[in-house]
Amino acid sequence: MEEQRLITLENISKEFDGNTxxxxxxxxxxxxxxxxxxGPSGCGKTTTLRIIGGFETADTGKVIFDGKEINxxxxxxxxxxxxFQKYALFPHLNVRDNIAFGLKIKKMPKQEINKRxxxxxxxxxxxxxxxxxxxxxxxxxxxxxxxxxxxxNEPEVLLLDEPLGALDLKLRKEMQLELKSMQxxxxxxxxxxxxxxxxxxxxSDTIVVMHGGHIQQIGTPKTIxxxxxxxxxxxxxxxxxxxxxxxxxxxxxxxxxxxxxxxxSGFGENAPVDVVVRPEDVMLVxxxxxxxxxxxxxxxxxxxxxxxxxxxxxxxxxxxSTTMQPEGSRVGLNVVPFNIHIMHPMKEA
Amino acid sequence: MMKVLKRSYLALIxxxxxxxxxxxxxxxxxxxxxxxxxxxxxxxxxxxxxxxKNIMDALYVTVSIAILAAxxxxxxxxxxxxxxxxxxxxPQAFMMTLTNLPMTMPDIVTxxxxxxxxxxxxxxxxxxxxxxxxxxxxxPYVILSVMPKLKQMNSHAYEAALDLGATPVYALxxxxxxxIKPGIITGALMAFTLSLDxxxxxxxxxxxxxxxxxxxxxxxxxxxxxxxxxxxxALMFIxxxxxxxxxxxxxxxxxx
Numbered sequence: 134m135e136e137q138r139l140i141t142l143e144n145i146s147k148e149f150d151g152n153t154x155x156x157x158x159x160x161x162x163x164x165x166x167x168x169x170x171x172g173p174s175g176c177g178k179t180t181t182l183r184i185i186g187g188f189e190t191a192d193t194g195k196v197i198f199d200g201k202e203i204n205x206x207x208x209x210x211x212x213x214x215x216x217f218q219k220y221a222l223f224p225h226l227n228v229r230d231n232i233a234f235g236l237k238i239k240k241m242p243k244q245e246i247n248k249r250x251x252x253x254x255x256x257x258x259x260x261x262x263x264x265x266x267x268x269x270x271x272x273x274x275x276x277x278x279x280x281x282x283x284x285x286n287e288p289e290v291l292l293l294d295e296p297l298g299a300l301d302l303k304l305r306k307e308m309q310l311e312l313k314s315m316q317x318x319x320x321x322x323x324x325x326x327x328x329x330x331x332x333x334x335x336x337s338d339t340i341v342v343m344h345g346g347h348i349q350q351i352g353t354p355k356t357i358x359x360x361x362x363x364x365x366x367x368x369x370x371x372x373x374x375x376x377x378x379x380x381x382x383x384x385x386x387x388x389x390x391x392x393x394x395x396x397x398s399g400f401g402e403n404a405p406v407d408v409v410v411r412p413e414d415v416m417l418v419x420x421x422x423x424x425x426x427x428x429x430x431x432x433x434x435x436x437x438x439x440x441x442x443x444x445x446x447x448x449x450x451x452x453x454s455t456t457m458q459p460e461g462s463r464v465g466l467n468v469v470p471f472n473i474h475i476m477h478p479m480k481e482a
Numbered sequence: 483m484m485k486v487l488k489r490s491y492l493a494l495i496x497x498x499x500x501x502x503x504x505x506x507x508x509x510x511x512x513x514x515x516x517x518x519x520x521x522x523x524x525x526x527x528x529x530x531x532x533x534x535k536n537i538m539d540a541l542y543v544t545v546s547i548a549i550l551a552a553x554x555x556x557x558x559x560x561x562x563x564x565x566x567x568x569x570x571x572x573p574q575a576f577m578m579t580l581t582n583l584p585m586t587m588p589d590i591v592t593x594x595x596x597x598x599x600x601x602x603x604x605x606x607x608x609x610x611x612x613x614x615x616x617x618x619x620x621x622p623y624v625i626l627s628v629m630p631k632l633k634q635m636n637s638h639a640y641e642a643a644l645d646l647g648a649t650p651v652y653a654l655x656x657x658x659x660x661x662i663k664p665g666i667i668t669g670a671l672m673a674f675t676l677s678l679d680x681x682x683x684x685x686x687x688x689x690x691x692x693x694x695x696x697x698x699x700x701x702x703x704x705x706x707x708x709x710x711x712x713x714x715x716a717l718m719f720i721x722x723x724x725x726x727x728x729x730x731x732x733x734x735x736x737x738x
Binding site: 186187188207208209213214215217218219220221222223224225234235238239282283286 | 636638639641642643644645646647648649652656657660661
């Protein structure tokens with residue numbers, strides 16, 4: 134049951150005016166999962182979503198929905214609904230008629246429509262707003278109407294294209310939780326597009342990191358954060374120090390002019406690698422007991438922690454710490470083997 | 483002092499612009515047929531106007547052509563605007579240039595070229611050729627008044643409709659048309675107004691047997707202006723004024 138593949142993308146490629154936007158994408162989406170397409174703008178995440186929604190057609194490859202190829206099925210015949218980036222509500226209709234739009238097309242009896250619309254308004258906490266014009270609502274409320282308008286059709290899959298992008302930070306956090314709990318309660322598959330890595334980590338079951346039309350890594354939020362596959366993923370998800378290094382042998386790596394014990398193996402001997410160390414995993418200790426020593430070049434207060442840039446001669450380390458050391462002082466740095474993550478070097482694009 | 487100067491400058495301009503029309507309107511109520519002497523207030527010329535068969539025929543031609551031309555050019559122009567809007571950037575810019583060109587062209591060029599076309603294709607000139615000509619010069623104005631509404635529309639509204647199960651035709655009637663309706667109505671009013679007061683193009687594309695008010699006034703004027711023409715011109719002026727006020731109000735308030 135857990136492995137039931139609802140949507141499969143096979144070798145999908147897409148060009149716009151000679152620019153390759155998607156290059157041989159392979160991906161499957163399980164039933165009832167919350168999958169996030171994550172990446173910087175221009176990485177192809179929105180195009181992927183639009184291909185699933187039917188608004189773009191792939192140049193090559195297949196889109197398979199529930200075992201059937203749907204490449205040529207127009208959007209209005211697909212069992213998916215979309216929440217658009219800027220809501221795309223119909224301004225000439227009031228809130229109730231916006232939500233009822235899809236049901237009216239299905240020629241559902243009026244009473245049934247009213248019942249369902251009321252239920253949806255309730256679900257998005259906007260009961261009593263039915264008669265309001267959509268222009269009179271705030272951004273957050275319009276967003277919820279857009280979600281209600283899509284969900285009322287009981288789609289098997291809900292596509293969301295950066296739905297929270299236009300909201301302020303606090304509202305965005307609230308809506309993230311609301312969306313996640315909605316998805317769990319209704320048991321609908323969500324495919325979510327965002328460039329906000331924190332949002333992706335908070336909400337997703339599976340994250341697909343995309344860059345330059347390629348899928349960089351697919352995994353759970355924890356895998357993606359703890360074991361990024363390459364320097365791009367490590368850099369995009371959270372903050373990190375990425376050093377060029379050499380794998381001396383299994384479980385021993387050399388970088389920044391120093392050998393460190395690590396837990397990774399299987400890279401071969403004297404192989405070039407990228408090394409990731411998260412800033413919060415570097416411990417500041419006395420100069421005498423550090424694995425490496427360096428001078429603090431700058432200190433920034435970030436609220437929860439201080440961010441310090443520490444120069445160890447041939448490398449600069451970014452370190453997060455709750456205690457501050459003054460600029461210019463010498464400190465020692467320690468990293469436990471478990472927190473050193475080794476990756477194959479990125480192919481130069 | 484400055485204020486007085488400013489005011490009188492403005493008054494002077496307005497006087498130059500509107501005094502002739504004011505004189506015309508006043509003269510239309512003159513009981514006598516002289517243009518120089520005021521012989522008392524009378525509606526005599528208005529009465530004669532409505533008894534004159536030539537004028538009533540021309541009125542019928544003018545109004546029926548204005549209505550038909552507005553109707554067809556509105557449909558053509560609205561659909562064209564939707565199509566142009568959906569184009570990619572470069573063909574869109576090209577089509578908009580093609581749209582703007584006829585509007586900047588002198589009416590006389592439009593009129594003569596249409597006349598040549600009708601002669602060349604051996605189409606008998608008359609009511610229908612005049613109608614075709616009016617549809618031709620009206621359509622760009624409709625496109626131009628519908629276009630901004632399409633640009634204002636959320637670019638995903640059409641896709642959202644498809645997404646919710648609407649066929650492209652359903653989406654056109656239930657999402658796109660309601661959104662651009664204000665632009666369509668403005669365009670229709672503009673087309674009606676332009677058609678109503680057109681002289682140049684009509685003159686070249688009709689036969690002497692089918693006259694609209696403008697061409698009739700022109701041919702009458704060559705034989706000396708009768709006071710009924712004053713009355714007719716006054717009526718046309720007021721009708722156009724009202725239409726223009728409506729169009730202006732609509733373009734000022736996008737909500738209308």
